[in-house]
Amino acid sequence: MPYTYQYPRPALTVDCVVFGYDEEELKVLLIQRDLEPFAGKWALPGGFVQVEETLDDAARRELREETGVTDLYLEQLYTFGALQRDPRERVVSVAYYALVNLFEHPVAAATDARNAAWFPADDTPPLAFDHEEILAAALKRLQGKVRYQPVGFELLPAKFTLTQLQRLYEAILETPLDKRNFRKKLLGMDLLLALDEVEQDVAHRAARLYRFDEEKYRALTEKGFNFEL
Amino acid sequence: MPYTYQYPRPALTVDCVVFGYDEEELKVLLIQRDLEPFAGKWALPGGFVQVEETLDDAARRELREETGVTDLYLEQLYTFGALQRDPRERVVSVAYYALVNLFEHPVAAATDARNAAWFPADDTPPLAFDHEEILAAALKRLQGKVRYQPVGFELLPAKFTLTQLQRLYEAILETPLDKRNFRKKLLGMDLLLALDEVEQDVAHRAARLYRFDEEKYRALTEKGFNFEL
DNA sequence: TCAAAAGTGTTAACCATACACCCATGC
DNA sequence: GCATGGGTGTATGGTTAACACTTTTGA
Numbered sequence: 406m407p408y409t410y411q412y413p414r415p416a417l418t419v420d421c422v423v424f425g426y427d428e429e430e431l432k433v434l435l436i437q438r439d440l441e442p443f444a445g446k447w448a449l450p451g452g453f454v455q456v457e458e459t460l461d462d463a464a465r466r467e468l469r470e471e472t473g474v475t476d477l478y479l480e481q482l483y484t485f486g487a488l489q490r491d492p493r494e495r496v497v498s499v500a501y502y503a504l505v506n507l508f509e510h511p512v513a514a515a516t517d518a519r520n521a522a523w524f525p526a527d528d529t530p531p532l533a534f535d536h537e538e539i540l541a542a543a544l545k546r547l548q549g550k551v552r553y554q555p556v557g558f559e560l561l562p563a564k565f566t567l568t569q570l571q572r573l574y575e576a577i578l579e580t581p582l583d584k585r586n587f588r589k590k591l592l593g594m595d596l597l598l599a600l601d602e603v604e605q606d607v608a609h610r611a612a613r614l615y616r617f618d619e620e621k622y623r624a625l626t627e628k629g630f631n632f633e634l
Numbered sequence: 635m636p637y638t639y640q641y642p643r644p645a646l647t648v649d650c651v652v653f654g655y656d657e658e659e660l661k662v663l664l665i666q667r668d669l670e671p672f673a674g675k676w677a678l679p680g681g682f683v684q685v686e687e688t689l690d691d692a693a694r695r696e697l698r699e700e701t702g703v704t705d706l707y708l709e710q711l712y713t714f715g716a717l718q719r720d721p722r723e724r725v726v727s728v729a730y731y732a733l734v735n736l737f738e739h740p741v742a743a744a745t746d747a748r749n750a751a752w753f754p755a756d757d758t759p760p761l762a763f764d765h766e767e768i769l770a771a772a773l774k775r776l777q778g779k780v781r782y783q784p785v786g787f788e789l790l791p792a793k794f795t796l797t798q799l800q801r802l803y804e805a806i807l808e809t810p811l812d813k814r815n816f817r818k819k820l821l822g823m824d825l826l827l828a829l830d831e832v833e834q835d836v837a838h839r840a841a842r843l844y845r846f847d848e849e850k851y852r853a854l855t856e857k858g859f860n861f862e863l
Numbered sequence: 864t865c866a867a868a869a870g871t872g873t874t875a876a877c878c879a880t881a882c883a884c885c886c887a888t889g890c
Numbered sequence: 891g892c893a894t895g896g897g898t899g900t901a902t903g904g905t906t907a908a909c910a911c912t913t914t915t916g917a
Contacts, residue, residue, distance in 0.1 A: 413637040413685040415646055417726060456642040456724050460715035484713045484728050486689035495685050497646060499713050499726075568868075585871070586907065609867040610914040797896075814898070815880065838894040839887040 415486075415495040419464045420451030420536065422482065422500065422543035423474060425507030426560040428569065430525055431576050432507060433540060435532070436471050437520035442492050443533035449540070450521070451498065464501040472521045473513025477505040478559040482543055490535045502543040504559035551577050552634045555596065558617040566604055566612035567591065574634065590634070596622050644715075644724040648693045649680030649765065651711065651729065651772035652703060654736030655789040657798065659754055660805050661736060662769060664761070665700050666749035671721050672762035678769070679750070680727065693730040701750045702742025706734040707788040711772055719764045731772040733788035780806050781863045784825065787846040795833055795841035796820065803863065819863070825851050 423434035435447040450471040454463040461479065468474050482500040490496060512521045524530070526544060531537070551557050557573050558565075571587050591597060598618045603611035652663035664676040679700040683692040690708065697703050711729040719725060741750045753759070755773060760766070780786050786802050787794075800816050820826060827847045832840035 407638045407640060408642040409636045409638045410643070410645075411636060412682065414639070414643045415683060415685055416639075417644055417646060453641065454644060454715070454726070456644055457717065459717060460713060460726065481712060483710060484689060486683070486728070488686065488688060497683070497689065497728075499715070566869090583907070583909085584869090585909085588870080589872095590906095607868085608916055610869050610916085612869060795896090812881075813896090814882085817897080818899095819879090836895085837889050839889090839896050841896060 415497045416491075417454045418451055418496055418498040419454055419460060419467060420449040420485075420498050420500045420539055421464050421468050421479075422449055422502040422540055423468065423472070423477070424502065424504050424526060424543070424547060424560065425510070425523055426573055426576065427507050427523070428572070429576075431527070432523040433526045433529060434472055434474065434505075434512065435522060435524055435529060437522075438533055439519050446533040447524075447530045448533035449500075449536045454499070460499050461501075464499075464503075468503070471519065474503075474505060474510050477503045477510070478556065479503045482539070482546055485535060485539060487535065498539075500539045500543070502546060504547075504556060506560060506562060508562065548577060548579075553632050555617065555622060555632050564600060564602065564614040564616055566614060567597075568612060570615075578634075594632070596625070644726045645720075646683045647680055647725055647727040648683055648689060648696060649678040649714075649727050649729045649768055650693050650697050650708075651678055651731040651769055652697065652701070652706070653731065653733050653755060653772070653776060653789065654739070654752055655802055655805065656736050656752070657801070658805075660756070661752040662755045662758060663701055663703065663741065664751060664753055664758060666751075667762055668748050675762040676753075676759045677762035678729075678765045683728070689728050690730075693728075693732075697732070700748065703732075703734060703739050706732045706739070707785065708732045711768070711775055714764060714768060716764065727768075729768045729772070731775060733776075733785060735789060735791055737791065777806060777808075782861050784846065784851060784861050793829060793831065793843040793845055795843060796826075797841060799844075807863075823861070825854070 425432040425434060434450065436450050438444055438446050438448050450468055452463075452467045452471070454460060458466065460481065464479060465475070468477070479501055480503075482502045484497060484499045486497045488495065490498070507523065512523065526540070529537075529540065532540065547556075551574065557570070557577065560573055561569060567588055570591065571582055571584065574587070575582055596618050597615040600614045600616055602614045604614060605611070654661045654663060663679065665679050667673055667675050667677050679697055681692075681696045681700070683689060687695065689710065693708055694704070697706070708730055709732070711731045713726060713728045715726045717724065719727070736752065741752065755769070758766075758769065761769065776785075780803065786799070786806065789802055790798060796817055799820065800811055800813065803816070804811055825847050826844040829843045829845055831843045833843060834840065
């Protein structure tokens with residue numbers, strides 16, 4: 406059924422940069438396109454915004470449909486509107502970035518049978534459209550954000566060790582951190598709940614597990630507290 | 635001439651939050667609507683994105699057409715896509731914020747004869763659409779940005795005194811700053827060029843004028859320098 | 864008993880903050 | 891000469907950064 410307007414309208418899409426962490430490096434979730442343009446190329450998951458859904462809803466829906474990933478931390482990144490970013494016609498895309506626990510969110514076969522897989526965030530195959538630019542912007546945003554907001558916890562299991570947390574921050578910031586200073590700072594914030602549990606099945610002394618205390622974080626944020634790694 | 639598509643498309647607009655500074659408080663540029671919906675109400679300048687112009691271009695064009703303001707610092711803020719933000723139909727709006735020198739950019743009569751005027755940024759009349767929400771987001775962004783990037787200089791004349799600069803920061807951050815510490819910090823950054831000029835026509839000792847050294851700023855930024863008020 | 868990672872304090876350098884008086888100028 | 895804002899330095903406390911060894915555990 407056709408829809409007619411008095412003036413031409415750009416198409417509107419969402420694209421999602423989904424970051425994951427596999428205890429080693431930062432990953433990004435890509436899908437392989439099976440339609441033109443760029444058939445066979447890897448790209449960010451995304452698609453057209455429907456007229457009766459919000460932008461956030463569109464991003465979540467596309468992610469679910471194309472990668473099976475649900476229930477994630479999602480935040481709007483930037484809107485890309487260059488004239489030739491899609492060779493077919495004018496397409497404006499609202500980009501989002503998301504953080505998920507890579508192990509708790511296995512990449513289900515996408516409903517429309519495209520391939521979906523995790524790639525190192527700083528070493529992807531060539532991407533379709535302007536998706537490399539979008540990915541670069543998302544990485545930069547994540548690096549900025551992580552310094553003053555405790556977003557990184559979304560990337561870890563609910564229970565984690567301080568070393569895991571430190572490795573994650575090192576992976577995101579691409580810089581080594583001092584163990585003692587890192588622990589001092591994090592523990593000093595009083596945002597981590599020490600559990601009476603240690604990690605299992607390791608070939609050395611088992612580390613204590615912690616949990617991020619969201620309650621406390623909310624309380625502190627309201628009082629004008631700043632995370633500041 | 636009608637344009638027809640296979641699926642319905644949201645309309646796409648830009649809205650601009652233009653901040654100015656009158657040596658006293660932070661102002662925002664509003665226009666008075668003369669068309670429905672919200673005829674007679676004050677609103678942010680903005681309008682429809684044309685299919686052959688980028689989002690930035692659309693923002694600049696609308697500003698020029700509606701307020702006569704050109705040649706300003708402009709940055710994308712956020713894209714607003716709530717379902718009922720426009721009562722007529724689904725409209726997604728890419729919001730921008732801009733900084734201009736209020737005195738060097740007098741508000742020309744808008745080409746389409748709407749009224750345009752400056753209002754205190756924290757005390758506007760009720761605004762059309764979700765523009766109050768957009769304004770609040772822009773204010774928050776400005777307050778965040780100003781702490782670690784020297785954006786504020788766009789709001790001042792090219793030559794300014796340190797006291798003017800301090801007042802501006804106080805207005806944006808809504809907090810008083812210590813004169814000696816402020817000067818120490820700013821001058822220590824080596825980003826201000828002291829001129830051999832002083833202000834004119836003041837009834838007390840004339841203050842030295844400074845100019846922001848963009849060259850030096852660019853050089854430092856590349857080396858990973860951080861502004862940090 | 865060895866390997867591997869956990870856990871833990873101190874010091875020195877730097878930075879942020881608080882604070883008050885004299886000076887130059889125009890009226 | 892007085893009112894107005896311009897301009898300047900120091901001392902203190904807190905924060906960050908650098909740094910190495912002992913402990914626990916499983917293999």
